[in-house]
Amino acid sequence: MSISSAFRKELSKSEIGKTINFCYQCGTCSGICPALRYTKIFNPRQIIENSLLGFKDKIIEGDMIWQCTTCHSCLEVCPQAVLVSEIMFQLKNLASKKGNLPEGFKLEGQNVATLGLNIPNSPAIARRRTQLKLSENITTPNVEDFKKICEATGFFDLVGKPEKKEG
Numbered sequence: 001m002s003i004s005s006a007f008r009k010e011l012s013k014s015e016i017g018k019t020i021n022f023c024y025q026c027g028t029c030s031g032i033c034p035a036l037r038y039t040k041i042f043n044p045r046q047i048i049e050n051s052l053l054g055f056k057d058k059i060i061e062g063d064m065i066w067q068c069t070t071c072h073s074c075l076e077v078c079p080q081a082v083l084v085s086e087i088m089f090q091l092k093n094l095a096s097k098k099g100n101l102p103e104g105f106k107l108e109g110q111n112v113a114t115l116g117l118n119i120p121n122s123p124a125i126a127r128r129r130t131q132l133k134l135s136e137n138i139t140t141p142n143v144e145d146f147k148k149i150c151e152a153t154g155f156f157d158l159v160g161k162p163e164k165k166e167g
């Protein structure tokens with residue numbers, strides 16, 4: 001397993017990534033993490049530790065980081081104000097640029113570009129919205145704007161060009 005001494009510096013280039021250096025490995029983030037309860041391969045404290053130690057390939061090429069649900073609970077409880085969930089985003093961005101982007105995420109990205117929603121509307125979602133006393137109809141933004149942004153930013157290079165779908 002290779003070690004990249006530059007990985008910590010690479011992450012620390014951003015204001016968000018800099019906060020990784022304040023981690024003292026207390027494990028509070030892991031204690032509250034809902035993803036950790038359901039998968040043995042995911043542990044935010046360990047991911048921060050591995051990042052600090054320079055295990056870049058293990059993180060960027062593996063499945064671990066994709067288990068994070070982006071609930072931000074870790075960020076709220078970290079006593080050192082490490083922006084854990086935001087650092088997960090950074091790691092996911094690095095992984096996806098290296099071609100490590102799970103199919104489900106690609107599909108969600110394509111849905112945003114074609115429907116303006118990451119998960120298509122369905123009778124089940126409409127029923128749930130009614131139970132929650134929300135409007136059954138979900139307003140979707142102008143997807144043509146999304147497409148332009150996706151083209152301009154190279155987003156389709158990551159997720160693949162979507163097939164035409166009916167909204």
Ligand code: SF4
Nearest residue numbers: 023025026027029078
């Ligand atoms: S809660 Fe904060 S300081 Fe504690 S292990 Fe997690 S990131 Fe590090």
Ligand code: SF4
Nearest residue numbers: 033068069071072074
């Ligand atoms: S944002 Fe990710 S790492 Fe943080 S608590 Fe939620 S699932 Fe766990």
